[in-house]
Amino acid sequence: MPNLPANLIAENVPLWPLTSMRVGGAARWLANPNTVSDLSTIFAWIQEQRLPHAVLGGGSNVLFGEGGFPGVVICTRQLKGIRLNGTSVVVAAGERLSELAKELNRSGLSGLEWACGIPGTVGGAVVMNAGTRDGDMAAVLENIQILTPSGVRRWPVEDLKLGYRTSDLRTGCLEGIVLEVALKLHRDEPAHCIQREELILKSRRKTQPLGASSGCIFKNPETGPPAGMLLDRAGCKGLRVGTATVSTLHANFIVNEGSQNAADVLALIDCMRTRVLEQHGITLRQEVKVI
Numbered sequence: 323m324p325n326l327p328a329n330l331i332a333e334n335v336p337l338w339p340l341t342s343m344r345v346g347g348a349a350r351w352l353a354n355p356n357t358v359s360d361l362s363t364i365f366a367w368i369q370e371q372r373l374p375h376a377v378l379g380g381g382s383n384v385l386f387g388e389g390g391f392p393g394v395v396i397c398t399r400q401l402k403g404i405r406l407n408g409t410s411v412v413v414a415a416g417e418r419l420s421e422l423a424k425e426l427n428r429s430g431l432s433g434l435e436w437a438c439g440i441p442g443t444v445g446g447a448v449v450m451n452a453g454t455r456d457g458d459m460a461a462v463l464e465n466i467q468i469l470t471p472s473g474v475r476r477w478p479v480e481d482l483k484l485g486y487r488t489s490d491l492r493t494g495c496l497e498g499i500v501l502e503v504a505l506k507l508h509r510d511e512p513a514h515c516i517q518r519e520e521l522i523l524k525s526r527r528k529t530q531p532l533g534a535s536s537g538c539i540f541k542n543p544e545t546g547p548p549a550g551m552l553l554d555r556a557g558c559k560g561l562r563v564g565t566a567t568v569s570t571l572h573a574n575f576i577v578n579e580g581s582q583n584a585a586d587v588l589a590l591i592d593c594m595r596t597r598v599l600e601q602h603g604i605t606l607r608q609e610v611k612v613i
């Protein structure tokens with residue numbers, strides 16, 4: 323056992339319950355800190371032991387393979403707290419994005435309506451610059467606080483290189499764990515915010531499947547038809563490996579209908595990519611991160 327209090331870290335913990343696709347092996351160690359101070363203790367130990375680590379927010383955009391993870395998975399979803407100050411809000415990394423969006427709408431703070439119904443935590447949403455056609459994190463983000471190997475730092479949004487579903491934190495150019503996020507919103511009538519929220523949720527229910535999934539598997543190409551359309555035209559809807567199935571509602575979604583077998587999902591992702599390459603000559607880039 324590491325030289326850490328037992329309440330900070332657990333050994334050999336299955337990861338499938340922590341991801342929205344509900345597949346994957348076990349983490350050698352899983353840390354679930356409730357406070358920044360606990361997280362700092364764990365991070366210092368990881369640095370000292372030179373252990374590999376992976377940060378897990380809501381687990382809605384990552385897949386762990388059958389072998390799980392050989393080092394420490396740090397789950398940030400217990401880091402909670404929301405502080406409102408006028409049209410600014412400071413949110414801890416572990417808050418659920420969708421719940422935050424709903425709360426802001428009811429407070430008459432507009433800017434995050436697009437995030438209603440999007441799974442995942444606020445920290446994860448920053449790392450991948452989560453978004454939809456109606457908006458993204460980059461548009462509302464002011465700065466973030468991160469834990470780096472040299473301590474806690476505040477990072478302005480301009481220095482994060484946020485792009486379409488990416489950031490310096492995602493590419494690894496910046497090493498750090500998001501602790502909290504400062505957002506700038508604007509005032510509107512709560513009724514108007516809630517009306518937009520309802521329209522967005524209605525449209526999402528019509529076009530995207532419910533069930534265990536990781537959202538869109540592939541990014542949209544920079545030009546030309548979106549990935550969902552390419553996958554649909556390549557006949558991917560309904561393809562299946564084991565219990566992993568390409569949604570019949572949206573061809574860029576895989577729905578896991580039961581097993582915890584990551585290999586099936588990975589094989590299906592390969593099959594989808596190959597079909598689009600063969601039929602359209604386009605190599606789709608993965609949005610979901612495979613660890």
Ligand code: EPU
Nearest residue numbers: 454455456529537538540541542548550551554571572573
């Ligand atoms: N389409 C098809 N067949 C399909 C799916 C889509 O023909 O199976 C067509 C649609 O009819 C539409 C076009 O493709 O004409 C685009 O589809 P959609 O409106 O569903 O949007 P998308 O580009 O597939 C993007 C984001 C979603 C986000 C929606 C709504 C990406 C990769 N996807 O999807 O984000 O929710 O817009 O704003 O950027 C995610 O990132 O995980 C995600 C789900």
